[in-house]
Amino acid sequence: MLRMDLNRRRIIWGRRVAAPQFCRALLAISCIGTLAIAACQRSDDSVTEISVQEQITPQPPRVGPATVVVDLADAAAKPVSRATIMVEADMSHPGMGPVFDSARETAPGSYRTQIDFNMGGDWVVLLHIKLADGRKIERQMDVKGVRSN
Numbered sequence: 001m002l003r004m005d006l007n008r009r010r011i012i013w014g015r016r017v018a019a020p021q022f023c024r025a026l027l028a029i030s031c032i033g034t035l036a037i038a039a040c041q042r043s044d045d046s047v048t049e050i051s052v053q054e055q056i057t058p059q060p061p062r063v064g065p066a067t068v069v070v071d072l073a074d075a076a077a078k079p080v081s082r083a084t085i086m087v088e089a090d091m092s093h094p095g096m097g098p099v100f101d102s103a104r105e106t107a108p109g110s111y112r113t114q115i116d117f118n119m120g121g122d123w124v125v126l127l128h129i130k131l132a133d134g135r136k137i138e139r140q141m142d143v144k145g146v147r148s149n
């Protein structure tokens, strides 16, 4: 009798264990699915129809404030509004923090911000663009030889 009772308990215990494991498996599968979708959205293929034109002034670049203008247009050359653009400026050598600023849309599809090149040398300017529909575009501009006046 005692053994049967133990077996029964084990079965009940087994079921209790099985249920969370099944849930965990489902969770894992749904996470993988989410990651795959996120990866797809991040790929450039889905946003190839968006043209990104960037411009930094003054040219040639020098130490101090610089103006970054980013123009977004769709395949029909129509301005793309309501995007969020984070501008990140980094130097290639270690020991310096990046300079961040978000660009403001000053005309339909035209975004503008100022960044501060606070040291002479080679800079990399990254554009983290998020369109109104959630799609993302990443762009990199190499700004070499910023003059230290």
Ligand SMILES: [Cu+2]
Binding pocket: 091, 093, 096, 119, 121
């Ligand atoms: Cu530096």
